[in-house]
Amino acid sequence: MDKKFEAYLFDLNGTIIDDMQFHAKAWFEILTKDLGAGITYDQTVLQMYGKNQELLERVFGEGYFTQQQIDDLSIEKEKRYQAAFKPHLKLIDGLGVFLEKAYHEGIKMAIGSAAIPFNIDFVLDNLNLRKYFPVVVSADDVMLSKPHPETFTKGADILGVEYSKCLVFEDAPKGVEAAKNAGMQAVALTTLHTPGDFAVKDNVIGFVKNYDGLDLFRI
Known part of the structure; x- marks a missing residue:
C-alpha cells in the first residue's frame, strides 16, 4: 500500500x-x-x-x-x-466501506470539525463510528476556527502524524483552506459547494460527490 x-x-x-x-x-x-x-x-x-x-x-x-x-x-x-x-441520518454513500478499509489498513483517523460536541456525539453515537475516530477535535477544543489550521494540526498532533502525511476530507471552502494552511492536501466533497466555490484548491487532489469507488490505495 x-x-x-x-x-x-x-x-x-x-x-x-x-x-x-x-x-x-x-x-x-x-x-x-x-x-x-x-x-x-x-x-x-x-x-x-x-x-x-x-x-x-x-x-x-x-x-x-x-x-x-x-x-x-x-x-x-x-x-x-x-x-x-x-x-435521514446515514453515512455519505460509500463511506462505510471506505472507513472499514482504512481502519483495517491501520490508517489513523480523526474528526476535525467546527461543530460543538452536542452535534458530533449525535453523529458518532447514532452511526456507531467511535472505533474509527478515537480522536475528535471540536469547536470547543480550538481557539481559532477554520480557515486557521488549528483544528487539523491539533488532530494530527494527537495522532502523532506529520502534517504532510495527513489527508483532509472536507466539504467547505474554508475547510480546504484550513488544510492548506496546515500543510495538508485535501479531498473535497461536493455535497453543498461546487468546485467553482473553492477559491483555494491547489491543495485539492480531487473533488468527489461521495466515497463510492474511492480507492484507498490510489488516493
Missing part, C-alpha cells in the same frame, strides 16, 4: 453525513424568522463556517448578543437541525 498518507482527518457535516441543507434551513429560520436578519438563504450558506458564535457575530456584529443568548441560540439551532435530520 502507498503510505503517502498515514492519517485521514475528516470534517463532519457535509463530509461524513450529507446534512448541510438541514443546517442551512435551521440557521435561515432562526436568523430571519426568529431574529429578523435581512439575509437570504444563499447568504446564510456563505456564513456557515466556523463556530456558531462566530456566525452570529458575522451576521449581527460582536456584542449584539450576550454570551448566554449566543449559547441558547446555538443549542436551539442544533435541536432543530437534529430533529429534522435524524430520520
